[in-house]
Amino acid sequence: xxxxxxxxxxxxxxxxxxxxxxxxxxxxxxxxxxxxxxxxxxxxxxxxxxxxxxxxxxxxxxxxxxxxxxxxxxxxxxxxxxxxxxxxxxxxxxxxxxxxxxxxxxxxxxxxxxxxxxxxxxxxxxxxxxxxxxxxxxxxxxxxxxxxxxxxxxxxxxxxxxxxxxxxxxxxxxxxxxxxxxxxxxxxxxxxxxxxxxxxxxxxxxxxxxxxxxxxxxxxxxxxxxxxxxxxxxxxxxxxxxx
Amino acid sequence: xxxxxxxxxxxxxxxxxxxxxxxxxxxxxxxxxxxxxxxxxxxxxxxxxxxxxxxxxxxxxxxxxxxxxxxxxxxxxxxxxxxxxxxxxxxxxxxxxxxxxxxxxxxxxxxxxxxxxxxxxxxxxxxxxxxxxxxxxxxxxxxxxxxxxxxxxxxxxxxxxxxxxxxxxxxxxxxxxxxxxxxxxxxxxxxxxxxxxxx
Ligand SMILES: Nc1ncnc2c1ncn2[C@@H]1O[C@H](COP(=O)(O)OP(=O)(O)O)[C@@H](O)[C@H]1O
Ligand SMILES: [Mg+2]
Numbered sequence: 240x241x242x243x244x245x246x247x248x249x250x251x252x253x254x255x256x257x258x259x260x261x262x263x264x265x266x267x268x269x270x271x272x273x274x275x276x277x278x279x280x281x282x283x284x285x286x287x288x289x290x291x292x293x294x295x296x297x298x299x300x301x302x303x304x305x306x307x308x309x310x311x312x313x314x315x316x317x318x319x320x321x322x323x324x325x326x327x328x329x330x331x332x333x334x335x336x337x338x339x340x341x342x343x344x345x346x347x348x349x350x351x352x353x354x355x356x357x358x359x360x361x362x363x364x365x366x367x368x369x370x371x372x373x374x375x376x377x378x379x380x381x382x383x384x385x386x387x388x389x390x391x392x393x394x395x396x397x398x399x400x401x402x403x404x405x406x407x408x409x410x411x412x413x414x415x416x417x418x419x420x421x422x423x424x425x426x427x428x429x430x431x432x433x434x435x436x437x438x439x440x441x442x443x444x445x446x447x448x449x450x451x452x453x454x455x456x457x458x459x460x461x462x463x464x465x466x467x468x469x470x471x472x473x474x475x476x477x478x479x480x481x482x
Numbered sequence: 483x484x485x486x487x488x489x490x491x492x493x494x495x496x497x498x499x500x501x502x503x504x505x506x507x508x509x510x511x512x513x514x515x516x517x518x519x520x521x522x523x524x525x526x527x528x529x530x531x532x533x534x535x536x537x538x539x540x541x542x543x544x545x546x547x548x549x550x551x552x553x554x555x556x557x558x559x560x561x562x563x564x565x566x567x568x569x570x571x572x573x574x575x576x577x578x579x580x581x582x583x584x585x586x587x588x589x590x591x592x593x594x595x596x597x598x599x600x601x602x603x604x605x606x607x608x609x610x611x612x613x614x615x616x617x618x619x620x621x622x623x624x625x626x627x628x629x630x631x632x633x634x635x636x637x638x639x640x641x642x643x644x645x646x647x648x649x650x651x652x653x654x655x656x657x658x659x660x661x662x663x664x665x666x667x668x669x670x671x672x673x674x675x676x677x678x679x680x681x
Contacts, residue, residue: 294672313679322676329669330676333594333627341595346678351595372491394677 245305246270247291247398247428252300254286254449261286262449264300269428275437275457276430277464278446279471284430285325287446288400291428292322305397317347321391325402327383336378336386337362337371343394361393381412388419398426405436434461492536494591499600502592506584513577519569522576529583536590547586548579550633589626598623616680624670635662 247269254262261283278284289295290302293309293316302309309316324330333339337358344354362368370386378386384404391399404420405413420427421439429436434457437443443460445453453460494502509529516522533541555575562571601619609615636659643651674681 289672292676294675313675313681317677317679324673324676330673332624332670332673335593338594343677345595346680351599390677 245303246426247305248301248303249290249297250301250303252290252297252302254283254290254295255298256286260449262290262297265449265451266300267444267451269426269442271441272426273440273442274426274428275440275443276428276446277432277434277437277443277460278430279432279468282446283449284432284446285402286449288322288402288428288430292316292320292400294322317343317394317396319396320398320400321394321396322400323384323387323391323402323404325406327380327387330387330390331375331383334374334376335371336373336375339375339386340390340393343390347394357393361389365389381408381416384408384412384416388416392423396425398428399423401427401429403431403433404429406431406433434465437461490536490540490590492591494536494587495593497591499592499596500603502588503600503604506581506588509584510581513580517570517573519572519576522573522580526576526580526583529580529587533583533587536587540590544583544586547633548582550636551578551582554578589629594623594627597626614680620674620678620680624674628667628670631666632659632663635659635666 247267249265249267252262252265253260265287276284276287286295290297291304291309293302293304293311293313296302296310304316305319307315307319309320331339333342337355340358340361341351341354344357345351349357359368359371362371375383375386401420405416408416417436420429429440431437437457440457443453443455443457444451445460445464453463509525513522513525516525530541530544533544555578558574558578559568559571562568562574598619601622602615605613605615605618636655639655639658639662640651643655671681
């Protein structure tokens with residue numbers, strides 16, 4: 240797809256949080272349609288996603304999404320890229336489904352009437368017209384995840400960043416969401432600690448302590464990652480504090 | 483931020499947000515001019531009556547919604563009793579209750595986007611002075627949305643306390659509540675930034 244021509248670029252990007260280096264000197268060019276970032280808890284995956292989404296700025300180095308600085312140029316970035324947070328409750332801002340869905344569209348410049356029309360059309364197309372007035376607090380965890388995905392899709396970004404998109408969901412919900420992700424025309428960057436999620440990826444990056452330790456097709460990276468995790472699991476890794 | 487309350491469908495829901503805001507402001511001016519305690523008490527009763535079209539349950543819930551104001555009532559009341567002006571204190575307390583009740587009714591029956599649009603229109607004249615109108619309107623509307631979230635959080639914390647302690651938490655929950663409010667604010671700011679260019 241021609242929209243993928245630019246992709247996400249990092250040049251010597253570093254992020255320090257609370258005086259601690261979390262990402263160090265990352266240089267990357269992501270242009271594939273299905274990209275996975277693998278790493279264990281605390282390796283910096285969420286921070287990398289925030290950096291790519293322009294929610295935070297690098298302390299050093301540069302980040303570009305389809306050619307623009309995602310931290311400074313918010314308008315262009317909102318059209319280029321959407322992000323699905325790990326916890327939908329941290330993403331949802333409004334009490335009802337239709338308000339939640341309409342917000343981003345109005346922020347993109349649609350009138351409230353146009354936004355309401357698009358939201359109604361989407362809910363009908365998804366077979367969920369009855370959701371419009373429903374309080375978000377009455378939706379199940381899986382339904383909230385789904386609502387967040389709808390919110391992002393409505394804004395029609397070219398790339399979607401997914402933070403542990405299947406964690407904490409029951410198996411049928413996981414299967415349904417995974418099928419939905421697989422069918423999306425967008426470029427997807429999926430971060431996860433679970434290698435199984437990345438079976439269909441074009442490229443997998445392994446992040447460890449804020450650095451890329453492996454980068455290649457899943458057939459190469461995943462077995463190496465799994466072997467290393469088994470090794471660490473055999474030791475008492477849980478006693479270490481991430482901070 | 484999962485907001486526990488959602489706009490209730492009622493006759494007021496169809497009124498323009500600007501009209502409701504103007505009515506609340508007008509009410510504020512009227513009761514500001516009143517100092518007679520009996521008249522103010524009547525005004526409070528009237529405001530309470532205006533909850534009825536929203537539903538009896540909402541009207542019955544008003545005292546519960548006003549309950550978090552008790553520290554203010556205590557301080558204002560105490561101060562005026564000490565100064566020997568209990569009438570003045572009672573009037574101030576009544577005015578506060580009236581305004582909070584009216585604002586509650588406004589929030590209960592007004593959607594966020596309508597509130598946001600009204601704030602934007604209200605501040606539009608200041609745009610020429612270089613004021614970031616969209617931003618201020620968004621901040622105000624978000625602050626208003628935050629109120630029910632905070633009271634829900636306070637209730638959740640009290641539950642978590644009770645699950646592990648037989649004693650009454652009272653002020654001990656203030657610190658965790660403040661910290662959790664800061665957390666919530668930070669997360670909401672990030673969620674806003676992910677979808678809005680004006681933050
Ligand atoms: N706001 C913050 N302040 C200080 N340290 C942080 C902050 N956010 C994350 N960290 C630290 O950065 C590291 C990476 O965090 P994160 O990106 O959330 O990892 P992951 O998503 O891979 O589990 C962790 O050690 C975490 O403790
Ligand atoms: Mg994470």
